[in-house]
Amino acid sequence: MAATIRDVAKHAGVAVSTVSLVINHKKRVSPQTELKVREAIEKLNYHPQRSARGLVTKRSGNFGFILTSDHFSRAEPFYTKIFLGTEFEARFHDYYVLLTTIEQQFSKRQIPRFLLEKNVDGVLLAGTVSTKIIEYIQQMGLPYVLVDYYPPSGNHSAILIDNCGGIKQVVQHLTELGHSRLAFVGADMQHPSMRERCQAFREALLERNLPVEDEVIYCMEGWAGAQAGQQAVPLLLQAKNPITAIVAANDAIASGVMRGLQERNIRVPHDIAVTGFDDVDFASTLQPSLTTLHVPKEEMGALAVRLLTDHIHGSVSEGTKIVVPVQLICRDSTVLPRPRT
Amino acid sequence: MAATIRDVAKHAGVAVSTVSLVINHKKRVSPQTELKVREAIEKLNYHPQRSARGLVTKRSGNFGFILTSDHFSRAEPFYTKIFLGTEFEARFHDYYVLLTTIEQQFSKRQIPRFLLEKNVDGVLLAGTVSTKIIEYIQQMGLPYVLVDYYPPSGNHSAILIDNCGGIKQVVQHLTELGHSRLAFVGADMQHPSMRERCQAFREALLERNLPVEDEVIYCMEGWAGAQAGQQAVPLLLQAKNPITAIVAANDAIASGVMRGLQERNIRVPHDIAVTGFDDVDFASTLQPSLTTLHVPKEEMGALAVRLLTDHIHGSVSEGTKIVVPVQLICRDSTVLPRPRT
């Protein structure tokens, strides 16, 4: 049986409460007593037990991570990276992260168990989660941080992507390459990031006095996957003025667009250039490799945890938003690779 | 403040112990009292608190997942999937999974915190973890399951890959395609899976009366990544009898091999066929897409959790090994795609 705080106290010849003071760095202990206690702790290899401590402090040492099951199964690489980012940063702060998925639509019956059992000290929510669950967490008085999502209303702390800046980088890149007939393919317009990217595309065109034509700006129904991109291709090719570049709202759509083009023997980037957004793993292995915007996914997870711990310590005010920059990664889908010499 | 068991007891007009009996399905409660209690629970929206419960039962409701940091950062897609598999299955059994990484070599100083704080009821260990940490867990009396690793000695429960069967499938596939000059590229021979794959390759050749020539069986030093594959290519091409197919020990190595070949304008699969192992995400997006062996990674994670819970319930004996089958996925790196008609 492992040592308890009483064993340590006995061993050091002090009271239990003194040991507790030492453990918790409540500095009102004389150096010599502290030494005795530390020696006893070392000797007995003592470590306070989480549940006992949690029972009295009401702190579990865990964070919850809530994701809609939709996102998890389908946009796996993206949110998985965010989750792993939280894991690492959390451990650094001596927290563990409990992961759970919930259905898009809220129901009392599937409130995450870690909330019911008071097993988390804060919550991270990623993707388009229901407003109801946010409200529920607020009611519990738990601190929380949204990641890559911001609901229509309310004042929340969040880690967000600079979607607008990203799209503008891409448009600039393409115009610098001489493209002036740009198309856009988005999908899943429920997701604020998707809407922002579409909106930013229009703005970017306007800023450069390029024509904004609805017939080459597609926001597909349903999930933002490769299929959406593939389906958009025939529509885009019907445009009166032929397009020379396609800006996709994410990498999955871009891969579908490329496939659609290649099926029609349209060469990328020779005939039409293609860009993505997110820089997921497969972006670099696509053929041609995909020019895209790198979203620092792990970093977003880490930032979210940091913001959450800041909230717990009260060192930052609610409703803090952090917008992470994205970086243009130029690959072969826009720039012709130089022939090997 | 949330309701406690006393509130429920008071509300239902019974003793706390009765409420406890109801919660824990210890069926010695009369139907009418049970009903009263359940109503009170419902009314007050009561849920037992983890830490309070854990303090007395000595059960935390968590599993630990230990991975060497090496594997996590480098072979991310593979072990990440396994981890996600455990997450889902664990939640199904009302457990959460606490993830941690440790350095390859054991040190007292970095024993996972969840072990010290008695915050897990069982442990999953993935990849080449130190024998010391296994021993430590054994000493604690915690049940554990190894995933994709088996140490040289001892009797452990484990989820293992049918490496041998996989390699033999690949060799059969290649010989059926008419290849008779096969090469092998492995790396990271510390890892039992890697050793098994190499060994199986030799056996498979022998079984088919093909020549086993050391000059085309390479086990590279260091990490089993793309670089190892790329570096092996010039060595393989020096072989006296030219080879026609390369069996890589995993997909990462295979991708490096393909790159190395393509740099030399050797076409895959026209001139040389290439195969991988694992079927990680990028295998299908490589150009040409990679013929490989599908390892059911999430399933392995789920199986590990199931085996662990079985151990907790004592319904299975220690040292149970489950070998999961792998499935050949034929893609373009071995079979010429039919030209479109």
Next chain:
DNA sequence: TTGAAAGCGCTAACAC
């Protein structure tokens, strides 16, 4: 600065 003691919310003996 240190110790004694109460109690966090729950389970599990043991009475009745």
Next chain:
DNA sequence: GTGTTAGCGCTTTCAA
């Protein structure tokens, strides 16, 4: 069947 009660291992008043 149900109630009473003693802790589980810790933190945190409150005295000394």
